Amino acid sequence: MxxxxxxxxxxxxxxxxxxxxxxxxxxxxxxxxxxxxxxxxxxxxxxxxxxxxxxxxxxxxxxxxxxxxxxxxxxxxxxxxxxxxxxxxxxxxxxxxxxxxxxxxxxxxxxxxxxxxxxxxxxxxxxxxxxxxxxxxxxxxxxxxxxxxxxxxxxxxxxxxxxxxxxxxxxxxxxxxxxxxxxxxxxxxxxxxxxxxxxxxxxxxxxxxxxxxxxxxxxxxxxxxxxxxxxxxxxxxxxxxxxxxxxxxxxxxxxxxxxxxxxxxxxxxxxxxxxxxxxxxxxxxxxxxxxxxxxxxxxxxxxxxxxxxxxxxxxEKDKPLINAAFMMAALLFVALRFPSESSLEADIQNVYPGPAVAALQALVRQNPGPVMHDYLWGGYMIWQCRDVPVFIDSRVDIFEYNGIVKEYFDFTNLRNSFEILDKYKVRYALLEKDSAQAYLLAHVSGWRVVYSDRVATIFERVP
Structure with a gap:
């Protein structure tokens, strides 16, 4: 165990x-x-x-x-x-x-x-x-x-x-x-x-x-x-x-x-x-x-x-005391290895853009607009950024039925990326920092970086 x-x-x-x-x-x-x-x-x-x-x-x-x-x-x-x-x-x-x-x-x-x-x-x-x-x-x-x-x-x-x-x-x-x-x-x-x-x-x-x-x-x-x-x-x-x-x-x-x-x-x-x-x-x-x-x-x-x-x-060859000692050692191992709240939160922040989501929420409250974001971050945004509707999340079924999954893959594969952003009038893009999409938006006119950390970058469409 x-x-x-x-x-x-x-x-x-x-x-x-x-x-x-x-x-x-x-x-x-x-x-x-x-x-x-x-x-x-x-x-x-x-x-x-x-x-x-x-x-x-x-x-x-x-x-x-x-x-x-x-x-x-x-x-x-x-x-x-x-x-x-x-x-x-x-x-x-x-x-x-x-x-x-x-x-x-x-x-x-x-x-x-x-x-x-x-x-x-x-x-x-x-x-x-x-x-x-x-x-x-x-x-x-x-x-x-x-x-x-x-x-x-x-x-x-x-x-x-x-x-x-x-x-x-x-x-x-x-x-x-x-x-x-x-x-x-x-x-x-x-x-x-x-x-x-x-x-x-x-x-x-x-x-x-x-x-x-x-x-x-x-x-x-x-x-x-x-x-x-x-x-x-x-x-x-x-x-x-x-x-x-x-x-x-x-x-x-x-x-x-x-x-x-x-x-x-x-x-x-x-x-x-x-x-x-x-x-x-x-x-x-x-x-x-x-x-x-x-x-x-x-x-x-x-x-x-x-x-x-x-x-x-x-x-007849069983050693109850030795078995008990091993069981106690196993229980002690489990107790000592049980993660703290802070360590679990730290692991989450290594994967999900916690600070960036907070910054995005503030931006959307000040200047509302649709957000494009990483597929794997959609669920996290649903939980942590409740007043910002997502583009897609890992409830894939409903998005595939309505063509959103295909459009998302087109965007991530840099096929018609700007057409998709224009179609949904996307104002903000919350993207993985080193992704191809982030590189693209960083090197074209019409978008500017408004937030960046080691996990994510937020781009805003320039009026």
């Missing part, structure tokens, strides 16, 4: 967390769900659904109670719970605590792709619960399937990754429709009562998806994302294919090699659902690096079984 804590302790400077906080604040103060954009001047008033509203509330409540430390606490608790759950899945599969521990370490390194104060963490936590229930049902022929409908109800209101959970559920159901043994896998047919229980749970789970404030539109959102948000998927780093030159790509490749080599050497026969889950997670993680987290969770049981030649835990 302390190692996970050390790796996850990277601050909370995520571009989404700021508008998540603003959304939750609006919901809890007004008791109304957001149904249209309220933060921008480019798509203001157009329909928008807040598909992660439930997962935003814990972060906001923690911020209200403990400030930035509260946000960090929610994040670290979620990550620790997911990693412990991943370890438990490995232990369920092989019954070897040591091999499960080693496998969960590999999962932890893959999971770092999504470490941060993100609503996605709730989705991965729900996936752990789903897998634990389904594996228990498969191993014992019984399990708490009643958990699944309320689980999917929470999931659909927290994050669009519920669709992954539904795919996993149906992989288990369909795999049990076959029986037989092959070279790659063995299939074991569900008994009639088991299949009936699974189908009932799946039916109620699908109905539970529609228990949300936006109805069918929220259920359709993951499909909308997949088929309509092409610029988002093709330009955001975490939606890129896995980089096998990077550490996470090499760990993924090594994991696959270990699992397959051990399968051949030890003549292991996977269950059909294990094979299907492996193929699903491998394809998803190679295609989109965001799903390396998924691969870490799915691969852990397979790795734990592959590495179960490691001597198992033996209680």
């Amino acid at each position: 302390s190692c996970t804590y050390h790796i996850a302790n990277r601050g909370i400077a995520d571009p989404d967390i700021w508008w998540h906080l603003r959304n939750a604040e609006y919901l809890l103060k007004t008791h109304h769900f957001i149904r249209a954009d309220m933060y921008s001047y480019t798509v203001n008033g157009l329909p928008w659904i807040n598909h992660e509203w439930l997962a935003e509330i814990p972060y906001y409540c923690a911020w209200r109670m403990w400030g930035l430390q509260g946000i960090f606490l929610v994040m670290i608790c979620l990550i620790e719970a997911i990693m412990l759950g991943t370890y438990y899945l490995g232990y369920m599969a092989g019954g070897n605590a040591k091999s499960a521990f080693l496998a969960s370490w590999i999962a932890m390194f893959l999971a770092t792709v999504s470490f941060g104060p993100r609503t996605l963490l709730f989705g991965w936590a729900y996936l752990i619960i789903l897998l634990a229930v389904l594996w228990r049902y498969r191993q014992r022929g019984e399990g708490p399937l009643w958990v699944l409908p309320p689980l999917f109800l929470l999931w659909v209101n927290s994050h669009g990754s519920w669709l992954i959970g539904m795919v996993v559920l149906w992989i288990f159901i369909v795999s049990g429709l076959f029986s037989g043994m092959g070279d790659a896998a063995k299939a074991m047919r569900w008994r009639a009562a088991q299949l009936k229980g699974l189908l009932r749970a799946a039916a109620f789970s699908m109905l539970a998806l529609f228990v949300n404030p936006y109805g069918y539109r929220l259920v359709l959102y993951p499909f909308d994302f997949a088929f309509r948000q092409n610029l988002n998927v093709s330009n955001v780093e975490e939606w890129a294919s896995v980089d096998f030159h990077g550490l996470r790509g090499k760990i993924l490749l090594a994991s696959v090699v270990v699992v397959l080599v051990m399968k051949v050497i030890r003549k292991q026969q996977w269950s059909l659902e294990s094979l299907a889950l492996f193929v699903f997670a491998l394809y998803a993680s190679v295609t989109y690096s965001r799903f390396l987290f998924l691969a870490g969770i799915i691969f852990t049981p397979l790795l734990a079984v592959s590495l179960d030649m490691i001597p198992a835990y033996r209680q």
Whole structure:
């Protein structure tokens, strides 16, 4: 746990967390769900659904109670719970605590792709619960399937990754429709009562998806994302294919090699659902690096079984005092490493233009006008610069639907930059100090620098 804590302790400077906080604040103060954009001047008033509203509330409540430390606490608790759950899945599969521990370490390194104060963490936590229930049902022929409908109800209101959970559920159901043994896998047919229980749970789970404030539109959102948000998927780093030159790509490749080599050497026969889950997670993680987290969770049981030649835990050799000492040392490490409010704020100011935003707010109050700014700073402005509408932020969906994402990329790639500034009558530009756009505006007439620091520069249009 302390190692996970050390790796996850990277601050909370995520571009989404700021508008998540603003959304939750609006919901809890007004008791109304957001149904249209309220933060921008480019798509203001157009329909928008807040598909992660439930997962935003814990972060906001923690911020209200403990400030930035509260946000960090929610994040670290979620990550620790997911990693412990991943370890438990490995232990369920092989019954070897040591091999499960080693496998969960590999999962932890893959999971770092999504470490941060993100609503996605709730989705991965729900996936752990789903897998634990389904594996228990498969191993014992019984399990708490009643958990699944309320689980999917929470999931659909927290994050669009519920669709992954539904795919996993149906992989288990369909795999049990076959029986037989092959070279790659063995299939074991569900008994009639088991299949009936699974189908009932799946039916109620699908109905539970529609228990949300936006109805069918929220259920359709993951499909909308997949088929309509092409610029988002093709330009955001975490939606890129896995980089096998990077550490996470090499760990993924090594994991696959270990699992397959051990399968051949030890003549292991996977269950059909294990094979299907492996193929699903491998394809998803190679295609989109965001799903390396998924691969870490799915691969852990397979790795734990592959590495179960490691001597198992033996209680008679246990050293309670030494274990207690290690636990105390780990708790002390966590306590000493817990970041202060000032250190979290300092990390944020290394990424976001805090002083520049304050200066911009003063300028806009004195001489109002639209602002062009960096995409990753939009959420921060929504939270910290409330009376200045943004051009764009990381709620990419609504901006892509209305052509704003394309125009923003044209601006940043210096294609029709001045035409776009003129179209929206932009008066101020808040830009990263060393960006190409800042260089352009600094070397043309019609714009002047009114503020600059090590992070950002503010330009004002010259009348």
